[in-house]
Amino acid sequence: MKQYMLSVYHEDGGPELSSEAMAASVRDVDALNQEMDAAGVWVFAGGLHNDSTASVLRVKDGAVVTTDGPYLETKERIGGFWVIKADDLDAARAWARKATVACAAPIEVRPFHDEPEA
Amino acid sequence: MRPVSDPEIERVFREEFGRAVAVLVRSFGDIDIAEEAVQEAFTVAVQRWPETGLPPSPAGWIITTARHRAIDRLRSDAARADRYAKAALMQSENYPIDDGPVRDERLRLIFTCCHPALASEVQVALTLRLLGGLSTPEIARAFIVPEATMAQRIVRAKHKIRDAGIPYRVPPSSELADRLSSVLAVVYFIFNEGYVASAGESLDRSDLAAEAIRLGRILVELMPDEPEALGLLALMLLIHSRQPARTTSGGELVLIADQDRTIWDRSLITEGQSIVRLCLRRNLPGPYQIQAAINAAHSDARNVAETDWNQILQLYDQLLALTPTPVVALNRAVALAELRGAAVALAEVDTLELRDYHLFHAVRADLLSRVGRNEDARDAYAAAIARTANTAERRFLEQARNALPA
Numbered sequence: 001m002k003q004y005m006l007s008v009y010h011e012d013g014g015p016e017l018s019s020e021a022m023a024a025s026v027r028d029v030d031a032l033n034q035e036m037d038a039a040g041v042w043v044f045a046g047g048l049h050n051d052s053t054a055s056v057l058r059v060k061d062g063a064v065v066t067t068d069g070p071y072l073e074t075k076e077r078i079g080g081f082w083v084i085k086a087d088d089l090d091a092a093r094a095w096a097r098k099a100t101v102a103c104a105a106p107i108e109v110r111p112f113h114d115e116p117e118a
Numbered sequence: 119m120r121p122v123s124d125p126e127i128e129r130v131f132r133e134e135f136g137r138a139v140a141v142l143v144r145s146f147g148d149i150d151i152a153e154e155a156v157q158e159a160f161t162v163a164v165q166r167w168p169e170t171g172l173p174p175s176p177a178g179w180i181i182t183t184a185r186h187r188a189i190d191r192l193r194s195d196a197a198r199a200d201r202y203a204k205a206a207l208m209q210s211e212n213y214p215i216d217d218g219p220v221r222d223e224r225l226r227l228i229f230t231c232c233h234p235a236l237a238s239e240v241q242v243a244l245t246l247r248l249l250g251g252l253s254t255p256e257i258a259r260a261f262i263v264p265e266a267t268m269a270q271r272i273v274r275a276k277h278k279i280r281d282a283g284i285p286y287r288v289p290p291s292s293e294l295a296d297r298l299s300s301v302l303a304v305v306y307f308i309f310n311e312g313y314v315a316s317a318g319e320s321l322d323r324s325d326l327a328a329e330a331i332r333l334g335r336i337l338v339e340l341m342p343d344e345p346e347a348l349g350l351l352a353l354m355l356l357i358h359s360r361q362p363a364r365t366t367s368g369g370e371l372v373l374i375a376d377q378d379r380t381i382w383d384r385s386l387i388t389e390g391q392s393i394v395r396l397c398l399r400r401n402l403p404g405p406y407q408i409q410a411a412i413n414a415a416h417s418d419a420r421n422v423a424e425t426d427w428n429q430i431l432q433l434y435d436q437l438l439a440l441t442p443t444p445v446v447a448l449n450r451a452v453a454l455a456e457l458r459g460a461a462v463a464l465a466e467v468d469t470l471e472l473r474d475y476h477l478f479h480a481v482r483a484d485l486l487s488r489v490g491r492n493e494d495a496r497d498a499y500a501a502a503i504a505r506t507a508n509t510a511e512r513r514f515l516e517q518a519r520n521a522l523p524a
Contacts, residue, residue: 090287109282
């Protein structure tokens with residue numbers, strides 16, 4: 001079975017959710033997590049702090065240096081993600097469809113490289 | 119033994135390439151493998167058939183030959199620990215080889231090619247490549263894209279299908295209407311590209327239009343109960359019937375009102391109209407069927423004065439209710455002008471948000487000149503001319519502008 005990452009994208013300066021809408025979204029995401037778990041597709045999920053909390057490490061002149069993040073200075077940033085198991089892209093899209101509704105945010109679906117069969 | 123001519127092999131290639139690729143994709147789970155094997159099988163056929171004659175089932179022969187070639191290739195690749203080769207071999211072992219009539223797997227492949235996760239220009243290219251059997255250089259030429267760009271586009275798409283796991287499957291009924299409409303849109307886009315090239319010298323690349331009609335026939339054959347597939351086929355046939363009359367021998371564009379209707383293709387009209395009547399009996403109207411009915415109404419009239427504008431306007435009202443887009447409203451306004459006059463139509467057109475569309479300005483220019491506002495008409499023609507990349511259309515608009523009274 002393939003694995004897919006469903007990334008939730010937020011846009012800086014996008015419409016702020018009201019506190020009721022935020023609470024509803026949290027409830028919907030919880031329910032979706034449970035539904036994924038019950039269906040046996042859930043591998044991992046998590047929400048991320050704002051990208052102002054990010055740090056970047058890289059090798060420079062043979063030494064590893066740490067700098068203030070984020071790595072990409074963009075208007076759009078990943079707010080969280082799921083890793084799910086699915087037979088094919090259409091099965092993954094069916095979950096992403098629910099995810100984009102629950103999060104009220106765009107979802108990017110990307111396949112992982114296939115794991116060698118154990 | 120009857121010798122087989124090259125055109126006959128060419129015909130078999132056109133008719134069977136897509137079907138063979140679809141069957142092989144299904145049995146090996148990989149488009150590259152399928153395509154390469156089918157191409158090799160045709161190479162063998164070109165060498166062998168002229169001597170042996172056409173086999174009883176050319177499609178079956180191609181598929182069997184291609185399958186053997188693919189398995190040989192995959193066995194040697196798998197020996198080199200190629201993961202894809204191993205997976206493809208395993209899949210082919212699980213896939214039953216039936217020696218009965220050739221299974222038609224093309225419908226699955228069409229839905230794969232037109233999957234919404236692929237960009238629309240990629241959907242078009244893949245459909246022409248895999249279902250139509252057009253070569254990459256042919257597709258590149260048709261869309262005025264460098265060959266290397268088109269080749270890369272197709273390779274990336276095939277890799278995306280494999281790596282992202284885009285399935286070979288006819289979508290479930292809950293998704294079918296949505297997915298079918300994107301398949302129909304791809305075919306209609308190909309037809310329109312063939313009908314009016316969006317850029318370039320020549321007004322029509324009728325080989326693309328003919329290819330779209332061929333694809334439309336395949337869709338109807340595979341989905342005989344989908345009224346919109348029928349509607350699209352009828353629409354394309356009826357528009358294409360006017361092909362002989364829509365340009366002069368010098369390549370100048372001729373509007374439908376001024377066309378020589380005696381050279382319209384009667385057999386295409388007859389076929390298109392009988393499909394429209396079939397759709398009317400089924401009574402499940404959709405945008406393509408209504409557009410086909412509008413074109414059927416034009417085909418009914420022996421001259422422009424006989425045109426039943428009332429019926430056409432009613433059909434546009436129906437179309438506008440289903441697809442309330444400014445382009446439909448613009449086309450409706452053209453019919454409205456015939457019934458209620460140019461001033462009424464102009465008032466409608468002026469409310470539309472279509473400033474970037476050259477035909478908006480062209481229609482407006484015509485209406486403005488009909489109400490005697492020649493200066494405004496001149497400006498509108500200029501706006502239309504600035505927005506069309508097609509030489510024949512531009513020449514037509516320039517002539518219309520120059521014909522305005524000073």
